[in-house]
Amino acid sequence: MKKTFSILILSALPMVVLAAGQHAGGHHDNATAFGEPGKATEVNRVIEVQAGDNMRYTPASISVRRGETIKFVVKATGSKLPHEFVLGDAKTLKEHAEVMRRYPDMEHEDPNMTKVAPDGTGELIWKFTRAGTVEFACLIPGHYEAGMKGRIRVSAK
Numbered sequence: 001m002k003k004t005f006s007i008l009i010l011s012a013l014p015m016v017v018l019a020a021g022q023h024a025g026g027h028h029d030n031a032t033a034f035g036e037p038g039k040a041t042e043v044n045r046v047i048e049v050q051a052g053d054n055m056r057y058t059p060a061s062i063s064v065r066r067g068e069t070i071k072f073v074v075k076a077t078g079s080k081l082p083h084e085f086v087l088g089d090a091k092t093l094k095e096h097a098e099v100m101r102r103y104p105d106m107e108h109e110d111p112n113m114t115k116v117a118p119d120g121t122g123e124l125i126w127k128f129t130r131a132g133t134v135e136f137a138c139l140i141p142g143h144y145e146a147g148m149k150g151r152i153r154v155s156a157k
């Protein structure tokens, strides 16, 4: 009995950690180390990203400048599968993918992501506030594991 209990606690832990990570921070509610939700009135550039049913993004490598607000227009080019475009750092995305895999029916909807129906289009406006590398991924179970991810290089200038 005691053993079962601790296993339950352990499997629930990643969700708690994720929830805490997403809702932490007072003033800038959704600000993260990899940026913050951008305003539609401040979009500097529109970047189109195709999400294919072959579990690949095109382009998979994107360059932006620190301070830029980008509107990502994500198009699912296959007609069979839904996809996502979730921004984050490598560690967080990996952990999030693990939770999604463990709880396949879990609905997630966060300010750093957009969901795309088969043949559909999703939009995400994001401001990059720090130089470095930001990753993006599709966290639908099986997609991330199949390599559905990409990289955004944020230059300091």
Ligand SMILES: [Cu+2]
Pocket: 051, 055, 082, 083, 084, 138, 139, 140, 143, 148
């Ligand atoms: Cu996908």
